[in-house]
Amino acid sequence: xxxxxxxxxxxxxxxxxxxxxxxxxxxxxxxxxxxxxxxxxxxxxxxxxxxxxxxxxxxxxxxxxxxxxxxxxxxxxxxxxxxxxxxxxxxxxxxxxxxxxxxxxxxxxxxxxxxxxxxxxxxxxxxxxxxxxxxxxxxxxxxxxxxxxxxxxxxxxxxxxxxxxxxxxxxxxxxxxxxxxxxxxxxxxxxxxxxxxxxxxxxxxxxxxxxxxxxxxxxxxxxxxxxxxxxxxxxxxxxxxxxxxxxxxxxxxxxxxxxxxxxxxxxxxxxxxxxxxxxxxxxxxxxxxxxxxxxxxxxxxxxxxxxxxxxxxxxxxxxx
Amino acid sequence: xxxxxxxxxxxxxxxxxxxxxxxxxxxxxxxxxxxxxxxxxxxxxxxxxxxxxxxxxxxxxxxxxxxxxxxxxxxxxxxxxxxxxxxxxxxxxxxxxxxxxxxxxxxxxxxxxxxxxxxxxxxxxxxxxxxxxxxxxxxxxxxxxxxxxxxxxxxxxxxxxxxxxxxxxxxxxxxxxxxxxxxxxxxxxxxxxxxxxxxxxxxxxxxxxxxxxxxxxxxxxxxxxxxxxxxxxxxxxxxxxxxxxxxxxxxxxxxxxxxxxxxxxxxxxxxxxxxxxxxx
Amino acid sequence: xxxxxxxxxxxxxxxxxxxxxxxxxxxxxxxxxxxxxxxxxxxxxxxxxxxxxxxxxxxxxxxxxxxxxxxxxxxxxxxxxxxxxxxxxxxxxxxxxxxxxxxxxxxxxxxxxxxxxxxxxxxxxxxxxxxxxxxxxxxxxxxxxxxxxxxxxxxxxxxxxxxxxxxxxxxxxxxxxxxxxxxxxxxxxxxxxxxxxxxxxxxxxxxxxxxxxxxxxxxxxxxxxxxxxxxxxxxxxxxxxxxxxxxxxxxxxxxxxxxxxxxxxxxxxxxxxxxxxxxxxxxxxxxxxxxxxxxxxxxx
Numbered sequence: 001x002x003x004x005x006x007x008x009x010x011x012x013x014x015x016x017x018x019x020x021x022x023x024x025x026x027x028x029x030x031x032x033x034x035x036x037x038x039x040x041x042x043x044x045x046x047x048x049x050x051x052x053x054x055x056x057x058x059x060x061x062x063x064x065x066x067x068x069x070x071x072x073x074x075x076x077x078x079x080x081x082x083x084x085x086x087x088x089x090x091x092x093x094x095x096x097x098x099x100x101x102x103x104x105x106x107x108x109x110x111x112x113x114x115x116x117x118x119x120x121x122x123x124x125x126x127x128x129x130x131x132x133x134x135x136x137x138x139x140x141x142x143x144x145x146x147x148x149x150x151x152x153x154x155x156x157x158x159x160x161x162x163x164x165x166x167x168x169x170x171x172x173x174x175x176x177x178x179x180x181x182x183x184x185x186x187x188x189x190x191x192x193x194x195x196x197x198x199x200x201x202x203x204x205x206x207x208x209x210x211x212x213x214x215x216x217x218x219x220x221x222x223x224x225x226x227x228x229x230x231x232x233x234x235x236x237x238x239x240x241x242x243x244x245x246x247x248x249x250x251x252x253x254x255x256x257x258x259x260x261x262x263x264x265x266x267x268x269x270x271x272x273x274x275x276x277x278x279x280x281x282x283x284x285x286x287x288x289x290x291x292x293x294x295x296x297x298x299x300x301x302x303x304x305x306x307x308x309x310x311x312x313x314x315x316x317x318x319x320x
Numbered sequence: 321x322x323x324x325x326x327x328x329x330x331x332x333x334x335x336x337x338x339x340x341x342x343x344x345x346x347x348x349x350x351x352x353x354x355x356x357x358x359x360x361x362x363x364x365x366x367x368x369x370x371x372x373x374x375x376x377x378x379x380x381x382x383x384x385x386x387x388x389x390x391x392x393x394x395x396x397x398x399x400x401x402x403x404x405x406x407x408x409x410x411x412x413x414x415x416x417x418x419x420x421x422x423x424x425x426x427x428x429x430x431x432x433x434x435x436x437x438x439x440x441x442x443x444x445x446x447x448x449x450x451x452x453x454x455x456x457x458x459x460x461x462x463x464x465x466x467x468x469x470x471x472x473x474x475x476x477x478x479x480x481x482x483x484x485x486x487x488x489x490x491x492x493x494x495x496x497x498x499x500x501x502x503x504x505x506x507x508x509x510x511x512x513x514x515x516x517x518x519x520x521x522x523x524x525x526x527x528x529x530x531x532x533x534x535x536x537x538x539x540x541x542x543x544x545x546x547x548x549x550x551x552x553x554x555x556x557x558x559x560x561x562x563x564x565x566x567x568x569x570x571x572x573x574x575x576x577x578x579x580x581x582x583x584x585x586x587x588x589x590x591x592x593x594x595x596x597x598x599x600x
Numbered sequence: 601x602x603x604x605x606x607x608x609x610x611x612x613x614x615x616x617x618x619x620x621x622x623x624x625x626x627x628x629x630x631x632x633x634x635x636x637x638x639x640x641x642x643x644x645x646x647x648x649x650x651x652x653x654x655x656x657x658x659x660x661x662x663x664x665x666x667x668x669x670x671x672x673x674x675x676x677x678x679x680x681x682x683x684x685x686x687x688x689x690x691x692x693x694x695x696x697x698x699x700x701x702x703x704x705x706x707x708x709x710x711x712x713x714x715x716x717x718x719x720x721x722x723x724x725x726x727x728x729x730x731x732x733x734x735x736x737x738x739x740x741x742x743x744x745x746x747x748x749x750x751x752x753x754x755x756x757x758x759x760x761x762x763x764x765x766x767x768x769x770x771x772x773x774x775x776x777x778x779x780x781x782x783x784x785x786x787x788x789x790x791x792x793x794x795x796x797x798x799x800x801x802x803x804x805x806x807x808x809x810x811x812x813x814x815x816x817x818x819x820x821x822x823x824x825x826x827x828x829x830x831x832x833x834x835x836x837x838x839x840x841x842x843x844x845x846x847x848x849x850x851x852x853x854x855x856x857x858x859x860x861x862x863x864x865x866x867x868x869x870x871x872x873x874x875x876x877x878x879x880x881x882x883x884x885x886x887x888x889x890x891x892x893x894x895x896x897x898x899x900x
Binding site: 011014015018019022026027130133134137138140141142143144145146147149150152153156157254255256257258259261262265273276277280281283288291292295296297299300303 | 630735736738739740741742743744745746747748750751752754755827831834835838839841854858861862865868869872875876879880883884887
Binding site: 216218221222223226227239314 | 376378403407408409410411412415416418420423424425426427428429437438441442472474485488492
């Protein structure tokens with residue numbers, strides 16, 4: 001197991017490097033002016049342009065640019081074009097809210113996806129399975145912003161429920177419990193919408209995994225031993241089918257963070273997705289580079305943790 | 321001979337696939353007495369495994385369809401048993417060991433937990449299940465049973481995995497042990513060991529054994545009676561010695577001929593000419 | 601030596617894999633219905649695209665503004681209501697169909713082209729080539745794709761071509777992995793080894809021997825990739841980085857309706873429904889196709 005962990009860590013380092021290179025290249029290789037105010041804008045003097053190029057090392061050869069930008073990023077010298085603050089700091093501010101949103105959505109996706117997938121597999125081929133399968137695809141096909149708005153219309157028009165930001169404006173809550181619940185509500189609503197697609201995707205994988213497991217020889221042995229179908233399904237088959245729960249982490253995280261860009265926008269939730277959208281609007285390249293890098297790095301971390309989790313679940317890996 | 325423990329009459333089983341139907345078993349009839357050892361011999365596709373799985377309704381229905389026939393175990397009709405009776409039958413009265421021991425054990429549970437599960441199911445009166453597990457692992461020849469019981473299947477060799485399967489099957493004290501090609505997936509040297517083990521356990525515990533194999537070679541000396549199956553039909557049955565010495569059916573003769581002999585001068589191995597047997 | 605006995609009596613002959621897949625697909629009621637909807641959608645998109653180019657406004661001119669009839673809920677004249685400039689919502693939705701479908705199909709074509717080539721090279725040549733390529737794929741897959749797409753489109757400028765290319769460039773990794781897996785398996789098959797032994801060139805082997813056998817899962821991936829592209833385009837349009845007004849696209853009708861959300865629910869409901877139906881029918885068709893081409897060993 002130790003060798004497994006070491007190998008996995010080394011791989012992660014390599015991938016992190018590749019991620020940083022890709023993040024860098026997106027910005028620099030995209031044709032179009034690097035200046036946020038446009039190449040031909042007559043109001044900007046050559047001097048201003050020169051200072052700008054200096055600050056972002058634009059006159060150096062590409063590999064050097066890459067090294068310098070990375071250094072600047074980590075030492076906090078890389079600053080947002082918008083407000084001159086170090087990008088890492090700006091991202092750091094948004095990190096807790098982002099984690100709450102995305103990890104919450106991940107937890108919802110994995111748990112409800114598991115339940116739905118098990119249900120589908122238990123009744124495979126019959127009416128309940130066909131219905132839940134179609135339902136799953138409806139969830140996957142649902143545009144997040146659409147359902148958010150429909151929900152907003154219902155909640156605000158008919159139920160007068162606050163949905164924006166992280167706390168209800170204009171209401172003074174008494175006590176930590178109330179503040180916490182308020183925050184929780186504001187985070188869980190967008191998290192639930194984010195999770196809709198995740199639940200559906202996860203359920204498809206769990207269902208497929210269970211159906212495949214049920215065809216294994218040891219399931220026949222379990223039946224031959226005289227176990228009833230429930231014991232066969234929930235005790236023997238289930239534990240061998242939860243691998244998708246772990247691979248799901250690696251698959252869902254990037255999708256959730258992606259979806260969060262729009263959802264955070266709609267719910268005015270102060271996470272990295274919203275920061276990203278604002279950065280795009282303002283052509284804030286440093287922030288864009290940093291955001292792409294940080295989000296990919298977070299996904300990488302998630303994958304690493306997931307792989308380590310494998311070792312816990314599968315004795316074959318653990319005892320290698 | 322006392323009343324037979326197993327009576328199979330006119331068993332017909334079809335497999336309905338999406339574009340065709342295969343008649344896997346065509347009118348098989350035979351009996352098994354308590355404590356008797358019967359071998360079912362035939363090639364792949366002859367219907368022998370299908371027949372064996374049908375004994376406790378282990379065939380997936382669909383695609384399998386029991387067209388007609390009757391299987392009586394200890395006088396009871398297997399096809400009309402309810403779910404509870406069937407669960408008692410499986411493992412408790414008729415136990416199985418399969419061809420691929422490496423995939424027939426659940427990889428995420430320890431050896432002992434899988435055996436213990438069976439014991440708890442069929443022998444609820446046993447109080448010290450762990451001790452019973454060790455006892456059975458010993459009985460099948462696993463060295464250092466107390467330590468090995470906490471191993472996972474993949475940590476054991478093929479031969480040991482099969483021994484565990486045997487222990488799991490016999491720990492429930494069944495009346496019949498069905499061994500479906502128990503040695504086919506194992507090394508030749510291990511094959512002999514497993515067959516010896518089965519023979520000695522049979523002596524010791526007295527259960528009936530149905531040995532399914534394509535290899536006539538391991539049949540003599542082990543099984544007292546033999547059935548030969550070809551394309552779903554039983555083409556010959558009788559006492560092993562009789563059948564070996566005076567095979568009546570052309571197919572049986574061909575099968576026996578295929579066994580390589582130490583004392584022959586033949587330069588080529590014999591094969592079976594199916595075309596010549598077309599009317600079998 | 602013992603060989604296997606021929607099958608016991610069989611009825612009806614087995615058939616070619618293509619025919620078998622078609623038969624299986626046809627038996628899947630959900631899949632057939634979904635395919636029917638896909639065909640209808642494509643027909644609608646094409647029809648209204650042609651009508652628009654020919655200058656025939658049907659049912660109403662999607663670009664015609666009429667400020668006296670703005671923000672009307674669904675009525676006899678405007679079946680799905682009007683937007684903030686008085687434009688007929690139904691016409692705009694019908695008119696926007698071709699954008700969504702075009703982006704869907706062409707983006708998938710781009711991503712497929714890249715993915716198949718990369719996956720084939722990786723899977724066929726193996727060893728260090730495979731290793732390097734797969735590490736890059738792994739790294740790329742860590743990026744939240746929509747955000748990457750948004751970043752790139754914002755930097756390149758939101759034209760329909762840019763959108764298609766960017767979506768294609770970001771989505772090929774899944775196909776690459778799949779094709780690589782197929783190639784790794786198929787590479788070991790006997791006919792490939794025979795071809796190699798006969799001295800056939802690698803490229804020929806890849807294209808004439810292996811690729812046709814890997815075609816089925818590739819087609820399935822393609823069909824399943826279309827709705828993802830459609831949803832991505834809708835998301836981009838919603839954020840204002842998709843195809844620009846006055847051209848209608850399902851996403852930007854909703855975007856326009858954002859400000860009037862509490863008063864004009866029809867501006868949100870109907871375009872979204874269009875997106876949902878389009879994406880759903882492709883997903884269901886793709887899933888039915890996947891079930892139809894699966895070989896017995898993969899059957900689910």
